[in-house]
Amino acid sequence: MTVPVRRDQKKNKSLSDIFNQFAKDSVDHFPTLEGKLLIYDNNEKASYGREALDLSKAGYRPELVDAFIRKRKKDEGSYAEWDNNLNLSFIFYSESIKARELDAVPEETEKDIHFILDHELAHLVIKDPALEGENKQYKDTLKEAIADAYALIRHYQRYGTQSKHRNAIIDPWARAGALTFNRDTVHFSTFMLDEIVKRKDTIDFTSLTPQQTAELAKRFAVEYTPPSSVVNRVLKKLRPVQTAHELSPESDTWLKVLARVTLDPKNDSYTFKVCKKILRGYLDGRADMNGLSVNATGAYWDDIRKKLRAAEVKHAREDILFNIPLMKDRVKRPPGPRV
Numbered sequence: 001m002t003v004p005v006r007r008d009q010k011k012n013k014s015l016s017d018i019f020n021q022f023a024k025d026s027v028d029h030f031p032t033l034e035g036k037l038l039i040y041d042n043n044e045k046a047s048y049g050r051e052a053l054d055l056s057k058a059g060y061r062p063e064l065v066d067a068f069i070r071k072r073k074k075d076e077g078s079y080a081e082w083d084n085n086l087n088l089s090f091i092f093y094s095e096s097i098k099a100r101e102l103d104a105v106p107e108e109t110e111k112d113i114h115f116i117l118d119h120e121l122a123h124l125v126i127k128d129p130a131l132e133g134e135n136k137q138y139k140d141t142l143k144e145a146i147a148d149a150y151a152l153i154r155h156y157q158r159y160g161t162q163s164k165h166r167n168a169i170i171d172p173w174a175r176a177g178a179l180t181f182n183r184d185t186v187h188f189s190t191f192m193l194d195e196i197v198k199r200k201d202t203i204d205f206t207s208l209t210p211q212q213t214a215e216l217a218k219r220f221a222v223e224y225t226p227p228s229s230v231v232n233r234v235l236k237k238l239r240p241v242q243t244a245h246e247l248s249p250e251s252d253t254w255l256k257v258l259a260r261v262t263l264d265p266k267n268d269s270y271t272f273k274v275c276k277k278i279l280r281g282y283l284d285g286r287a288d289m290n291g292l293s294v295n296a297t298g299a300y301w302d303d304i305r306k307k308l309r310a311a312e313v314k315h316a317r318e319d320i321l322f323n324i325p326l327m328k329d330r331v332k333r334p335p336g337p338r339v
Contacts, residue, residue, distance in 0.1 A: 068086055
C-alpha cells in the first residue's frame with residue numbers, strides 16, 4: 001500500500017536523501033530492478049543504487065560502470081535507459097537544482113524531482129501493451145503517456161489529491177503548448193492527464209499496490225492517447241501559430257492567430273478542444289514552460305473571451321458533432337382531420 005508522504009516526518013531533506021530513498025523505494029516496489037537499478041544525478045555528479053548492483057552476477061567489473069556513466073548523454077535532458085550492454089536499468093537526472101537547495105530541498109522542488117524520477121522509472125518498469133499494427137509515432141506517444149500517467153498518480157499518492165503543484169513535464173496545458181510551439185507530438189498527453197485529474201477524488205490512490213498503480217497508468221494511456229493522425233491534423237492546424245510565434249514571440253500577434261484558429265467555424269471537435277485548451281491558459285494569465293505569458297487585456301481580448309465562452313458552450317452541447325449541421329427540431333402540426 002502506498003501512503004502519502006508526511007512532510008513533517010523529516011524536514012529539509014538533502015538532494016542525496018531524496019535520491020537514496022527513491023532508489024530504495026523503487027526496488028522495494030518493483031523487485032525486478034534489484035541488482036540492476038542505477039540513478040545518476042548530474043547536479044552533484046553522484047550515482048545512487050550502485051552499491052546494490054550485482055556486478056558478479058552480471059559479469060562486469062566496477063570500472064565498467066564508471067565508463068558507462070562517462071559515456072552517457074549529458075546534454076539531452078533527463079531520460080531512462082534499459083537496453084545497454086551492462087543490462088542496467090538506468091535513470092539520468094539532468095534537471096538543474098539551485099546550489100543553495102542541495103542540502104535543504106524545498107518541498108516544491110522535491111515535488112518536481114519526483115515528477116521526473118517517477119516518469120523515468122515508469123519507462124523501466126511498465127511493459128508496453130500489445131501494439132501490433134500501430135505506427136512508431138503512436139507507440140512512442142503511448143510510452144510517454146504511460147510515464148506521464150504514472151508520474152501524476154504517484155504525485156497524488158505522495159502528496160494527496162489536493163496538491164496544486166504544477167510541473168511543465170506533467171501538466172496538461174504545458175503538454176498542449178509543447179505540441180503547439182515545439183511540434184512535440186510524442187509527449188502530447190494533455191487529455192489523458194485531464195482524465196486522471198477528473199477522477200482524482202474518485203480513485204483511492206493510497207490503496208493501490210505498485211502493480212495496480214502501473215496497471216492504472218497503462219489503462220489511462222491506452223484509453224485516452226489519440227491516434228497519430230488526429231494529433232498530426234491538429235499540429236497542421238496550428239502551424240500558423242508556430243510561424244507567428246517564431247517571428248515575434250514577445251508580441252501578442254501569435255496569440256491573436258491562435259484565437260482565430262481556435263474560433264474557426266470549420267474546426268472539428270478534437271481540434272477545438274486542443275486549441276481552446278491552449279488559448280484558455282494564456283487568457284487566464286498562465287506562464288508557459290518558457291516563462292512566457294501575455295497581457296491579454298482590453299476590448300479585443302474581452303470580445304475573444306466572450307466568443308470563446310460561446311464556442312465552449314456550443315461544444316459542450318454538440319460534443320463530437322461540433323460544427324456539423326444538425327437536424328432542426330420540426331414544428332409539430334396540431335392533430336386534425338386528414339384531407
